[in-house]
Amino acid sequence: MAGEPGGPAQVVLTATIARRYYLDGRSKVEIADEFGLSRFKVARILDTARQSGLVRIEIRHEGEIDVDLSARLRDRFGLQHAIVLDTPDDDAASLRDHLGRAAAQLLAEVITPQDVLGLAWARAVSAMARALPPLPGTPVVQLTGAMSLPGGPDTSVDVVREVASASGGAAHVFYAPFTVPDAATARALRQQPEVARAFAHLPAVTKAVAGVGLWAPGLSVLHDALPEDDRAALVRLGVCADVSGVFLSADGEPVTTQLSERMIGISAEEMRAIPEVITIPYGVAKALAVRASLLSGLVGGIVTHAALASAVLEE
Amino acid sequence: MAGEPGGPAQVVLTATIARRYYLDGRSKVEIADEFGLSRFKVARILDTARQSGLVRIEIRHEGEIDVDLSARLRDRFGLQHAIVLDTPDDDAASLRDHLGRAAAQLLAEVITPQDVLGLAWARAVSAMARALPPLPGTPVVQLTGAMSLPGGPDTSVDVVREVASASGGAAHVFYAPFTVPDAATARALRQQPEVARAFAHLPAVTKAVAGVGLWAPGLSVLHDALPEDDRAALVRLGVCADVSGVFLSADGEPVTTQLSERMIGISAEEMRAIPEVITIPYGVAKALAVRASLLSGLVGGIVTHAALASAVLEE
DNA sequence: CCTCTGCGCGCTCAGATGAGCAGGAGGGGT
DNA sequence: ACCCCTCCTGCTCATCTGAGCGCGCAGAGG
Incomplete structure (x- = not known):
């Protein structure tokens, strides 16, 4: 050399x-x-x-963004945006805050006054909402019903309201649980004026933020909220990941489940119609689910940390 | 940034x-x-x-050459070649060997079969001669008479012979002292056939290697070899440096001395006629002399070490 | 001695590049 | 509401740059 x-x-x-x-x-x-x-x-x-190496050109970012992993993730899965933070990931709460801040910056950067923003509930989405700077009057649409998380004060509705107040745009919210015991109740809820009105805005949504869960105990709030027989049924169907209630197999194919009929939330088709869905996954354990979500083509943006990004990129 | x-x-x-x-x-x-x-x-x-500094381009040489100092020296004094070695300079002997090797490489690089090489005596020139690779048949001309240095086995003649044998070219040598007690003796010596024959090749010399001394005790072999009244006379004339017997003031002007009439060696005019004179100075103490030699315009090439180069470049 | 071969050099020409400029969008002041 | 100011964008044209080519020289071999 x-x-x-x-x-x-x-x-x-x-x-x-x-x-x-x-x-x-x-x-x-x-x-x-x-x-x-x-x-x-x-x-x-x-x-x-x-x-001969006498001239050395290196591309290196001072901040906490790992530009190399980001670009590889982006290229590998054909994403619109990928942000990988080079952050210590031992403490889940501080990690979530970091990712939330980065996601807030990303959202502020890519959103335009013409956009309509959809929000599914997830702890990282909540963290993002807290860090969000003023947005240019974007309307905000709630994508999923509420889930009762012990100790978590923010509901879907709260997050949507918070973001809408940051943006100065309209907040299209509804009060309904994410899952109900039977399909009839779900149908009835969907026909409630409030719910129907919110869902009517769904086709207009151009950007959304969602969570990703691995279908296993402790790695998906939705999983943990369901009774054992529902969990097992989905496992039998090959469900590997859920993206705010949209179920995916390990290779990213949407899985049709009977459970969907008992849920108040966005469907796979509706999610696919959204030009850019941003997810904020964290925790190396979720690597399989994250890969499934990226392979599905439903997701166009990701904000995550280096360890998980590396794990996802590994074959 | x-x-x-x-x-x-x-x-x-x-x-x-x-x-x-x-x-x-x-x-x-x-x-x-x-x-x-x-x-x-x-x-x-x-x-x-x-x-923004995201792309950083740096130019850095792995070896022992300090390319930055070299280029600055070259630009500052309009030199043809400047080689600054980033070598520890605590041990004079090993430093001299290093510089000698580098000078040998430089000489081998810039010399062509058409060149005629002139050599003045200096310890560093001797070190260079030892490290010299085969040259393309270059004739070698002795530029100065011999000086008796206690403990130094190589005389001017030996060095010229050594280099000529490395080049395969003719060696134009003569046996005569550098200084003699009176002008008449010097004139007589110069007219000796051997001496005259060697000096006849002087105008043909295209490249030369010389030493630089500071006109002070211990920093110029010539200075130390002269009696006290000669030393003092030159000091009174403002002599700061000697370049293989050519005396210079601190600002690089040649100083005419009566001593010159008593020396068997190259004159300032003859040295100026040589297209490239390379010097191999070392030791920070010589900084003033080196600067004088570079300002004089007599010198076109320098091989030295970082500390001295820095000292010379300082205002 | 001549010829062959390889290498270093500079040329041609098309494509890449930079400097400066004009048009348009957005933001703030009156 | 209007205008001005500024920033951002992409254009034109002259210059710069890279790929490939042919020349000439040096060294090997006949």
Whole structure:
């Protein structure tokens, strides 16, 4: 690699020319005139300078974003946006806050006044809402019913309201549980004016933020909220991940379940119609679910941490 | 410096584009097509990437050559070649060997079969001779008479012979002391056939290697070899440096001395006629003398170490 | 001695690039 | 509501740049 140039004078000349070109921004023609060389000679010297490692170009970000992992994730799964934070991930709460802040910045960056924002409930979405700067009057639509999480004060409705107040836009909310015991109740709830009105805005949603869960104990709030027979039924159907209530197999295919008829929330088809769905997953254990969500094509943006991103990228 | 880009998505996009451009070598047009941007936008993104420090280009040599100091020395004094070694300089002997090797490489690099090489005596020149690779038949001319240095086995003649045997060219040598007690003796010596024959080749010399001494005790072999009244006389004339017997004031002007009439060696005019004279000074104490030698315009090449180079460059 | 071969050099020409400019969107002041 | 100011964007055109080509020189071999 190194040691290419013939002798010390060559080394010094090469380094000087490299400096003029790369650091002083002179053109090769100027440099050729200055040193009495042809511009081709200068070009060849610069080539050897790069090949020999005398000129080193590195791309490195000072902040907490791992640009390399981000770009790889983005390329690998054809995403619109991928943000990987290089954050210590031992403490789930602080990790969630970090990701929430980054997601808030991302959302603020990509959203336009023409957008309609959809929000599904997830703890990371709640963290994002807290960090959100003022948005340009974007309407906010609630995508899922409420889930009772012990110790969590924010409900779906609260988060949507919070974001809408940050944006100054309308908040389309409804009060209903995420899951109910039977399909008839679900149908009835969906026909309630409040719920129907909110869901009518669903086709207009252009950007959404959702959570991702691995279908296993402790890794999906929805999973843990369901009775054992429902959990097992979905396992038998090959469910690997849920994206705010949309169930996916390990290779990212949507799985049709009877449970869906008993849920008040967005369907796979409706989610697919949303141009960009952003997820904020964390925890290496969820790698399989995250990969499923990315393979599904439902998800267009992801905000996560380095360990999980690496795990997802591994074969 | 950092933190220029608007948001995380912008950071990732910028980093990805920078990677494509600087590391993958894609053109801006290709990148623009790939990301659906105009090539101008790509160019601007790349500009911000460099300004923000996300792309860092550094020029650094692995070996012992300090390319930065070398180039500064070269530019500052309009030299043809400057080689500054980043070598520990606590041990004079090993430092001399290092410089000698580097000078040998430099000489081998810049010399052509058409060149005629002149050699003045100096310890560093002797070290160079030892490290010299085969040269393309260059004739070698002795420039100065011999000096008796206690403990030094090599005389001017030996060094010239050694180099000539490495080059396979003719060795134009003579046996005569550098200084004699009176002008008449010097004139007589110069007219000796052997001496005259060697000096006849002087105008043909195209490259030479010489030593530099500071006119003070212990920093110039010539100074130390002269009686006290001669030393003092030169000090009174403002002599600061000697370049293989050519005396210079602190600002690099040649100083005419009566001593010159009593010396068998090259004159200032003859030295100025040589296209490139290379010196191999070492020791920070000689900084003033080295600066004088570089200001004089007599010297076109220098091989030295970082500490001395820095000292010379300081105002 | 001549010829062959490989290498370094600079040329041509098409494509890439940069500087400067004009048009348009957004934001704030009156 | 209106205007001005600024920033952002993409255009034109002149210049710069890279890929490929042919020349000439040095060294090997006949």
